[in-house]
Amino acid sequence: MSEPTFGFVSAETLPLFTDLYELRMMQAYANRDHNPRATFSLFVRDLPPNRGYMVAAGLEQAIHYVESLSFEDRALEYLAEQGFDDAFLERLAAFEFTGEIRGVPEGTPVFANEPLLEVTAPILQAQLLETALINQIGYQSLIATKASRMRDVIDRDGDGQRLIDFGSRRAHGTDAGMKAARAAYIGGFDGTSNVAAGEAFGIPVSGTMAHSWVQSFERERDAFEAFVAEYGDESVLLIDTYETVGGARIAREVADAADVDLRGVRLDSGDLPALSKAVDEVVPGVDQFISSGIDEYAIRAFFDRGGVGAGFGPGTALVTSADAPKVEGVYKLVAVERDGEMQPTMKLSAGKVTYPGSKTVRRTESDGQYAGDIVGLRDESLPGSEQLVPVIEDGKRVSELPDLDRIRDTATAKRRMLPVEHRRIDDPDPYPVQIGEKLRQETDRLRRTLE
């Protein structure tokens, strides 16, 4: 409580990043000697508005979280203060994940009701993970999706424009700033302005200048001259501090006088498509970098109106996924051991379907495009390629996690395999996800026994 808190969670407090009820249930599982093996599925019930797909992301952080879980003194002392009993705290002190995790590889398109992750372990262990796993996977998937939509608009209507994440300042906390940079890169961005994210994830970092640079000099011209003297051909000049087209003229004069080829100019306000055309006449051939209010809709409108730009810097709308800021990831018990066998289970809460049992997700292709998915019981024999890959078995990693550039390449390739009608940024056609015959029968059977 006394140390400065930047809001981040340290290794020491990581196992406490969970809801109290998880720990209360765990204590009761332990004390009632009720610790059956259980399978939990992490999935979203509905895609966010205007999303025809989501891009799975965050598996690496989720796995690191599970592998790093360890209850040290600081956490145990706090839990003792909260009234947890000694026997349970001793059990926590020895906590180690010994179960199985299967996950959809990062960069893969996913759809409603498809598990992104399945955890099978003694319920006491699996229960603890709920809060942090949803947090890790949900946010990064939300942002990878948002980024993928922008890249897709450029693939279709643009000319390979660069996309740089400018959002750290407006992200919901520092962790979101970091993860948005990573997830945006997965979704097809080229870099980030966030230096810490560059360092942490090996993402290219990129940056120009702020209005404060220009204002700190008596004249815009002085500011440009000083910057060009420092950075030469690397200079990207922000030209909208006072008046954009005039700023472009001064930029050209300064560059000419210094015999420098500007790397670019940046526009950050006003009617961006119109201004970019006017600026292009003043500094033809100089790259224009467009920021302020950028998202997939703004990029499409920019192209529609004939805007001239070599790159975009989305910020707030990217990192908050502003048009759809929430994705309701859930982590539901779908199977539990009874009489020595894993039995599918489901709840009936009004208006919410949870398909029972551990799952398989199969994806079929036709002419190099995805043709549809089938979600079935794990042992159900179905066509198509399995999307859920074993990552941890008996508590040990059984597959390498790919590096970020490979994830990004995968995401690009897989996005392009998704038929274009499911990629529309508004009103996309729903992608066909069927329920396997065995899963459907099991769901009906269970519903009858429960009603």
Next chain:
Amino acid sequence: MSEPTFGFVSAETLPLFTDLYELRMMQAYANRDHNPRATFSLFVRDLPPNRGYMVAAGLEQAIHYVESLSFEDRALEYLAEQGFDDAFLERLAAFEFTGEIRGVPEGTPVFANEPLLEVTAPILQAQLLETALINQIGYQSLIATKASRMRDVIDRDGDGQRLIDFGSRRAHGTDAGMKAARAAYIGGFDGTSNVAAGEAFGIPVSGTMAHSWVQSFERERDAFEAFVAEYGDESVLLIDTYETVGGARIAREVADAADVDLRGVRLDSGDLPALSKAVDEVVPGVDQFISSGIDEYAIRAFFDRGGVGAGFGPGTALVTSADAPKVEGVYKLVAVERDGEMQPTMKLSAGKVTYPGSKTVRRTESDGQYAGDIVGLRDESLPGSEQLVPVIEDGKRVSELPDLDRIRDTATAKRRMLPVEHRRIDDPDPYPVQIGEKLRQETDRLRRTLE
């Protein structure tokens, strides 16, 4: 790059949580020998939709950030790889904030164009802070505001219902999960389900049970019996796993048989107001705790429809501020030293007003209610109480930061001083914020010189 990243920023990488352009400008300020004293104002240009006020929050974390800034080897090595030069890196190695910070105390209502924070320091120092300060203040203020709106609806239409933050799993990353708990507490919540936030901030933690507890037993009755055997009078039973009113009946039977007074039941799905009334007939007098889709609008609707509840557990809508997920905090250069004097400065970017100069924010009262604010130049003589309090001078803390409970009390008292028409959760009347005469004249004068 190689260590597990939970997305958080460590003390070692904290100074890199900034945009690359800040560091590029800093290097150029250093190398061009252009390091004038500068004042930056942090404010929002517009309140988010349906907000008549915001609640300032995050100052404590912002100040801790500034006080902790130190460039160590890991950060310096990364910056060397990015091409920063040795002289500049040496300067960073010696970096220490020596300037002044004034801030609006946490828990205070604030309005558009009012500085929440002002930083005055050599521009090289002040520039670095932009990204992290906006991030720290923006998100917590957004969530404290959202929480305050829920508490305000209960103050008006309810009966002192408890509010517990249930949102960690759906927050944008772990840091947001932590800070949402803190900010919600400031805004008037009673606790959080996030155990790490409880530990970090001393917030009361609270939790019941999940559907998985119920499903892990063969029958709902078995699940309730086991929980009641463990927790006795402390038990809060989740009754909607199969059918809510039936669940309430079983809860009553189990409690009666065990001779236990249930602490409560929880409802998490369906038509909550209607179900709560039906449940109240089955377990009269037992506290009902209501979750699923809760925000200020849902709480108002719950009361309007006669729902019976002793507490609410807002989650996703709280921590993402779902109806208004972004607040565009900016950090603008408003004054810069020229010829030995601080000179007001402003930019003219289309459609965006930035008032020049270091400011005073004065708040006037009438009959114990806030009557209006005046934003003026710092040396302008104006009526009302100053909202910007000196926190750091010459790099040293000059005032204690209040503890969280005091901040929360302050927030409650100040919220109630805001006339009710500015607190409406939709379409609130705008609170009157005037611009002081001297500031207005200075703005006009500068605009003329720049146009």
